[in-house]
Amino acid sequence: MSQVEVLNWSAEKLKELEVKKALFEEKLNSSLLHEVVQWQLARRRKGDHNVKNRRETRGGGKKPFRQKGTGRARQGSIRSPLLKGGAVAHGPQKRSYDWALPKKVRQKALRNVLSYMFQEKKLIFVENMEMKSAKTKELALRFKKMKWDKALLVDEINQMEFKRACKNLKNFKVIPSKALNVYDILKLNRVVFTPQVLETVYKKCGIL
Numbered sequence: 580m581s582q583v584e585v586l587n588w589s590a591e592k593l594k595e596l597e598v599k600k601a602l603f604e605e606k607l608n609s610s611l612l613h614e615v616v617q618w619q620l621a622r623r624r625k626g627d628h629n630v631k632n633r634r635e636t637r638g639g640g641k642k643p644f645r646q647k648g649t650g651r652a653r654q655g656s657i658r659s660p661l662l663k664g665g666a667v668a669h670g671p672q673k674r675s676y677d678w679a680l681p682k683k684v685r686q687k688a689l690r691n692v693l694s695y696m697f698q699e700k701k702l703i704f705v706e707n708m709e710m711k712s713a714k715t716k717e718l719a720l721r722f723k724k725m726k727w728d729k730a731l732l733v734d735e736i737n738q739m740e741f742k743r744a745c746k747n748l749k750n751f752k753v754i755p756s757k758a759l760n761v762y763d764i765l766k767l768n769r770v771v772f773t774p775q776v777l778e779t780v781y782k783k784c785g786i787l
Contacts, residue, residue: 585704585774588721593706596774601786603702605687605694612761614680615688619762621676630670633658685761686785692764693784701769708734708753708773713743722751731767733759735775759783 580597587593633639639658646653654661660668696702703725710718718741722730729750734741742753752767756779764770772780781787 583702583704585706586725587706588724590725596704596777598777599781599786602690602781602784603694603697605691607695608688608691611684611688612692612765615685615761616765618678618680619760621678624676626674626676628671629673630667632668632670632672633660633666636664636666638664683785686783688761689759690784690786692761693770693780696764696770703730703769703771705771705773708732708736708738708741710738710740710744713740715744715747718744719748722748727751727769727771729767730769730771731763732771733776733780734773735779736773756780757783 581600581603582595583598584592585594585596633656636658639656643654643657643662644651657665659665693702730752732741732745732751732753733756734753735756737755738753745751745753750767752763754763756776759776759780778787
């Protein structure tokens with residue numbers, strides 16, 4: 580077990596928390612993190628681009644002009660990709676960009692990035708993520724006291740006021756512990772946990 584500090588919102592140490600060493604002892608593997616980030620971004624792609632092929636284009640039931648005698652190249656349908664308003668040949672179709680990535684690879688990548696954040700002193704525990712009113716200005720002052728310019732804030736409990744106050748701060752993001760992921764951690768380059776998230780984080784990292 581390792582000891583980590585739990586801070587209040589004035590950046591003062593409240594207590595120490597025991598954390599399993601397995602969460603923070605991975606060596607940085609940049610190729611693994613790159614693979615998982617690419618997989619996450621691929622899964623986020625809608626893949627709803629679509630052009631009409633000959634089957635989907637309107638018209639084409641009648642031959643546009645006679646076969647011979649016009650001096651033009653023969654045509655059997657106005658749906659032809661050669662004609663204006665016709666189909667598109669070999670154009671993009673709806674598809675999924677997702678591919679299978681083993682669960683153990685995803686777990687290892689999450690342990691890897693959390694270990695990196697811990698070693699860089701960018702993994703922080705705070706007492707809670709509670710607010711009485713959803714005021715962005717008040718939350719921005721809290722972050723200024725902590726000397727954070729950006730952060731991923733992870734909590735087990737859905738604190739609506741805190742989440743609403745954070746929406747207007749573009750470099751901060753609040754997510755539930757079950758949504759913890761490699762891409763958001765690397766993008767915001769700082770992770771803030773509450774003590775309540777530990778059990779869920781252990782499960783997501785394949786430690787329990």
